[in-house]
Amino acid sequence: MPAVRVLAAALLTGAALLAPAGAALAAGPSPKPGGSAAAPTEAGTAFRTATPVKLGQEATADASTGDYLYWSFPLDAGQRGTVRAKVALPPSASRHATSTWRIDVYDGLRRRQPCMYGVQAAPAPKESATLALSCTLRPVRTGADTWSDDPLPGTYYLRLTVVDLAQEDLGQPVRAQVQADAKDTGGAYAVDGALAAPLVPGITAARQTAAGTGPEDGWSGPWWSDRWIWTAAGGLLGGLAGIAGYRLTRGSGRTAPRA
Structure with a gap:
């Protein structure tokens, strides 16, 4: 018929x-690794000195137990970020008790962003040689109400530190490896409205421009x-x-x- x-x-x-x-x-669009640029081998000690890293790039840092370690990375609208951290702990013979490590992620306004899933904090028994942590964020939105803490496009900060430690173990050497990745979630999480500009604080923005760690294709359009x-x-x-x-x-x- x-x-x-x-x-x-x-x-x-x-x-x-x-x-x-x-x-x-x-x-x-899968994030591209850092390419030929050398991967960072140090971490900042505060938001203002956070070391910029590209999506897909593995950064390392040698530090002392008890230090606060900071890195920054870009996330654009429609992306769902995942950060991973691995800590090489001091030899078990030199440690006195179990320690607990934690990662936190903050947006460009320095608001702590909750993890949708992942192991954000975990104890490291005295006999452990390494510890792995991860945090998957909510998808980044193009705009949000002023009262909400929805993730918005711009700079994000990763902080790694120990939150529970025997006093005798302070200052022992550790080595950290971190990596930030992003997955495009598509239009399922798109909303009306957009920011006038990504949330990229001034000092970090200058460092990102110099290091080339912003989105390789530029920040996305709002429409x-x-x-x-x-x-x-x-x-x-x-x-x-x-x-x-x-x-x-x-x-x-x-x-x-x-x-």
Whole structure:
């Protein structure tokens, strides 16, 4: 029947439109590693001196137990960031008790961001040689209400420190490895509105510009997301389905000949 053919064509058209969008969402623009630039080998000791790192780049630092270690990295709208830290602990023979380590992530306004999942804090028994921590953040939004603490585009800070330690173990040498990655979440988390500019504090912004640790393609525009693709495809499918339904319900439109 013609109506069946119209409906089949509508379904095929919708599948053709949605397949590339779905593939783009599944793949997403993967963050590129730091490239040829040397990976950082030190950490800052405060927000103002945080060491910038690129997404996908592994940074290291030698420090003393009890130090506060800071790194900064960029996150753009639509990205869900994950930070990982690994601590090489002092030899067990020189340690006196279990220690507890923790990572925290702050945005450009220095608001601590909660972890959706991951091991944010963990104890390191006396016999442990290493300790691994991780934190996956909420997706970054293009805009938010002034009273909310929603993550926004800009600079993010990673802080690593020990929060429970025997007094005798202070000052012992440790080595930290950290890495920040991001995954594109697509338009599912997009909202209306946008910031006038990313939350990049002045001093860190200058250091990021010098080190080239901002997004390689620049900060995203405020209006585009793949929700436009799904909205357009849904509207087209709805229109085609309406035509098909009309053809099915109106019948052949022919009348029986009069005697």
